[in-house]
Amino acid sequence: MSVITIERKVLEKNDVIAQQNRNKFKLKNRFVMNFVSSPGSGKTSVVEKTIELSKGNFRVGVIEGDVQTNLDAERVSKFNVPVVQIVTNGGCHLEANLVRDAYKNLENEEFEVLIIENVGNLVCPSNYDLGEDIKVVILSTTEGEDKPLKYPAMFRNAAVLIINKIDLIPYLDCNIEVMKKNALAINPQLEIFEVSCKTGEGLNDWINWIKKKIEKL
Amino acid sequence: MHELSIAQEILNIVKNSIPSETQKLKSVKIRVGKLSGILIDSLKFCFEAIINDTEFSGASLDVIEIPIKISCAECKTDTELNEPIFICPRCNSFNVQLLAGRELEITEIEVED
Numbered sequence: 566m567s568v569i570t571i572e573r574k575v576l577e578k579n580d581v582i583a584q585q586n587r588n589k590f591k592l593k594n595r596f597v598m599n600f601v602s603s604p605g606s607g608k609t610s611v612v613e614k615t616i617e618l619s620k621g622n623f624r625v626g627v628i629e630g631d632v633q634t635n636l637d638a639e640r641v642s643k644f645n646v647p648v649v650q651i652v653t654n655g656g657c658h659l660e661a662n663l664v665r666d667a668y669k670n671l672e673n674e675e676f677e678v679l680i681i682e683n684v685g686n687l688v689c690p691s692n693y694d695l696g697e698d699i700k701v702v703i704l705s706t707t708e709g710e711d712k713p714l715k716y717p718a719m720f721r722n723a724a725v726l727i728i729n730k731i732d733l734i735p736y737l738d739c740n741i742e743v744m745k746k747n748a749l750a751i752n753p754q755l756e757i758f759e760v761s762c763k764t765g766e767g768l769n770d771w772i773n774w775i776k777k778k779i780e781k782l
Numbered sequence: 783m784h785e786l787s788i789a790q791e792i793l794n795i796v797k798n799s800i801p802s803e804t805q806k807l808k809s810v811k812i813r814v815g816k817l818s819g820i821l822i823d824s825l826k827f828c829f830e831a832i833i834n835d836t837e838f839s840g841a842s843l844d845v846i847e848i849p850i851k852i853s854c855a856e857c858k859t860d861t862e863l864n865e866p867i868f869i870c871p872r873c874n875s876f877n878v879q880l881l882a883g884r885e886l887e888i889t890e891i892e893v894e895d
């Protein structure tokens with residue numbers, strides 16, 4: 566019997582491609598955000614609102630990830646921005662190679678901000694670097710204030726937390742202060758935005774934050 | 783949820799690491815951090831399933847679970863955490879760095895000579 570030392574990361578192949586993606590994004594000076602959340606939190610609505618409010622501020626390109634259908638890409642394409650759909654056919658997360666292939670169709674388009682909308686899932690996407698600058702985790706008030714504690718890896722790895730559907734707070738038992746406290750216990754550096762894609766509340770702060778990020782690039 | 787694709791990646795790396803095709807794989811040792819989002823039982827189940835009826839059939843997946851460990855920048859103490867609440871238990875500071883807990887690595891394999 567002999568023992569062979571390996572010492573390799575299981576996801577090293579993904580990490581290598583993610584780094585190549587990152588280099589490609591840098592070449593074009595693009596700010597890249599990976600949107601992650603559970604299904605139904607309003608990821609696509611935040612994408613739509615970000616595009617809508619970006620007019621005159623910055624241009625957006627979108628990679629849509631879904632398990633099935635290209636419904637999200639159809640929603641986004643109404644805004645006349647470059648968009649590519651990835652259908653994972655059952656896969657529960659996006660991987661760097663899928664983003665690499667999708668980006669080939671976007672590379673020569675004109676935009677400063679790339680949004681990658683991941684598959685709705687608060688577990689698996691946290692393991693896979695796609696080459697993004699930051700992860701943005703979206704959590705809606707209907708999901709309850711305990712989610713950051715239940716899915717710590719995702720909240721620990723994100724730079725931004727968008728709390729969506731704040732217009733529903735009067736009808737829910739959700740205590741948004743507890744939600745924020747829980748999120749900050751997992752990740753004290755989190756930048757938090759409280760928004761409603763329905764009423765538009767809070768979204769200007771989010772857009773201004775992106776503008777500042779791009780200015781620094 | 784993605785343990786099957788993780789098991790597949792492990793097997794790919796293992797295949798490329800066995801010196802000779804004639805050597806039978808006995809075990810694979812991996813390190814899995816408590817914050818890696820991996821269900822160990824599920825990963826073992828998937829690994830067993832994909833090696834079934836292959837030349838690797840019967841090989842075991844030995845998992846070393848790595849606890850979450852933080853280092854406090856204020857009181858300079860390193861602590862292992864049972865829960866992923868990133869506050870120094872000694873001085874209650876939020877100013878902590880994650881030292882361990884995100885691992886997902888293959889450390890060694892054992893083959894018959």
